[in-house]
Amino acid sequence: MSATADTMALLRTLPLFEGLPAEEIDNLAALSQPFALEAGQVLFEEGDPAEAVFIIASGEIESLKRLPGDRALSAARLGPGTALGEMAMIAGVPRVATARAVEATAGIALDARAVQSLVAGSHPGARELVYRVGQQALHLLRTIVERLARELDLDKRATQPMRAIAPAEGELAPIAPGPDEAAYLATILFFNRFTPDQLRELFGGMRRLAAPRGTELVAEGQRPHALLFVLRGAVESTVHHGRAAARVRLSGPGRIVTHLGVLDDGPCPYDCRARERVVLLEAPREQLLEIRERDDAMWRLFRHGLYQDMVDAIVQADRPLARMAAAGDGFTDRVG
C-alpha cells in the first residue's frame, strides 16, 4: 500500500475518521507509513517510546501485558478499522502494553508528533481526531474497570481484601484557597504546566472543597457533575463485586478523580472516598466546556494534562488485573 490514495481510502472507512474534511484526511495520509507483520511478530513492546499510532487495515493484533514468570495478561484483540497505541497521540507516554500480530496484519502508522503539530496548528480535523482518541481512551478505562469488577472474587488469592475506611463524621465543605496556594500549585502534577496568570484565569473561580478521611465523595453509579482535582491528600476509587473490592486508583495531589462519569457522561463505575483528609478543586462540566470552547494554547495544555492523567488512571486500573493474572487466577495467558 502506498501512503497516498489507498491510505486515504482506508482512513475514510474508519469510524475514527468519519466526517473529517477531505483535506484533513489528506494531511493525515501524508503523515502515514504502511506497516505489515507476520503472525507472531511484535509491533511494539511494553515500555518502548511511543512514536506512532497504528491503524489496522487487515488482520488482528493482540495487546498483552507481560507478567512475572513469563506469563501475560491479554488486554484486548483488535481487528480492522481500530487504532492501536493511540496513547502516543494524546499523552506521549511509553507503551503500556506489548502489541503482537495474531495473524498476518497490515495497516498504516501515523507519526504521533506530526499529528500533534497539526493539532497545534489550525487543523480542526486533527483536533477532532485527538478528541475521538481521547474518548476511545475513556472507553478503554471503563472497559478495564468493568472487567475488574467481573473478575473480582474473594476466593481468588490475588483479590486484595479491602476493609471500608471508617466513615467520617464530617462532609465535603467549601473552603477558601490558602494564601500560598498559587506557589504550591506550581509544584504539583497537572497544575505545574501553567503560568501563575493561567492558573488564576483557569481555576480562580472554581470552588475548593475539603473533607476528612473516610468521606464518600462520589457513590458508585452516581453521575458526578464536576471533575475533582486532588490538591492535597488522597482519594481512593474502589470497585466492588459482592464482598470483594479492589482499588482502581489512588489519586494523590495533581490527579483527577472523576474522568468516568464526567468526560464520558456515564455513571461512575466505582466509589470515590477520601483515603486521607483531602482538599479538592471542583471543575464543573459547564466550566470545562467553556475552557474547551476557547480552543487556544491554554486549552491544549489543559487537555494534554487531562489525557496524561487519564493514561495514568488506565495504567493504575490495570494493576489489580495484572496481579490476579500473575497469581494464575483463571485468565492467565502464556507468552508464546
Add this chain to the structure above:
Amino acid sequence: MCRFVAYLGEPIVLDEMLFLPDSSIVEQSVHPQLLSAMNLAGFGVLAWDAESADPNRPWTYRTAGLPFFDRNLRALSRKARATALIAHVRGVVLSDREVVDEGNVHPFRFDGVPTTLAMNGDLEDFPTMRYDLLSHMRPELARQIEGTTDSEWLYALILSQVADPTAPADPDELADATMRAYKIVREVRARHGLERQSAVNLVLSDGRCLVATRFAYDYGWYHDSWTFAGRERANDFTTLWFAQGTGYARHDGEWSVGPGRPESSIVIASEPLTHDRSRWLEVPEYAMLVARSGPSGLTTETLELDL
C-alpha cells in the same frame, strides 16, 4: 530516601541480585529509576544460606562507603550463595546534621534476635517523636539501638510487639506486630501535631519469611520544604514492587523469576532490578505483603493496611 531488595527462594549467587541486573541494587545507589535522589550513605546486605553452617544466622556485610567501588563486596558476591537476603543502599538529605557511618547502615539485626529489618522511608520530624516511642519498647531491645535512624527505632518498636523476639519469626505474628507498631506511630504523630507525608516502606525477614509494607502516613500532604522526600511527584507514594515465580535466573537477557508452578521464589524491591518493568508487579499502596517458604513451595498473602 533509600532503596532495598529482599529475596526468598531457591539458591542464588549474590552477584545475580546485587550487581548483574541492569538496575541492580548497587546501580540504584547512583541511578535509581523511580527516585530523584542518589543513595550514597552506605550499603548493607544480610544473606541466609540454608546449606551453610548455622543456617539461621545470616552473614553480614556493611559499609558506609560506596558499593560500586568495593572490590571485596564484588568478590564475595560472586561466590556467596543465598536462599534469602535483604540488601539496602542508604540515601539521606545532603546536610551536616545527617550521620553517615556504619552504625546507621541497614539491614538492622540485634544480638540474639533472628528477625532483621531494612527500611525505605522517612518519618517526619523524628527527633520530636523519638522518645515517645520508648514507653512502647522492651528495655533490652531499646538498649541495643546504636545509630540515629528512625528505621532502627522502628525495628526495636516492632520487635517489642512480638511475644518472644529471640524466637524464630512467625510471619503472622510479625505482620500483627508491624501493624501495632504503625498504630503507635500514628498516635504519637497525632499527639505532636505531625501531619506531613511520611513513607514507611520496610521489609522484615528471618531467612524463612518476608514481611514487607508499602505505607505512608498522611499521603498527599507534602513537606513544605523542597527536601528529598518532598521532591517526588510521579512516584510520590514511595514505590514497592515484587515478582514471584520459580527460581531466579536470566530469561531472554533479563534477570527475573522463572515460569512454572508451584512457585518457589519471590523478589521484593523498592523498584524493579531491571529497566524492563514488565516482569514486575507493584505492591498496592497501603498494603503488606507476607511471603513464607514451606514444603509445598512459596505462599504469599497481601493484607490491607487500614490504620
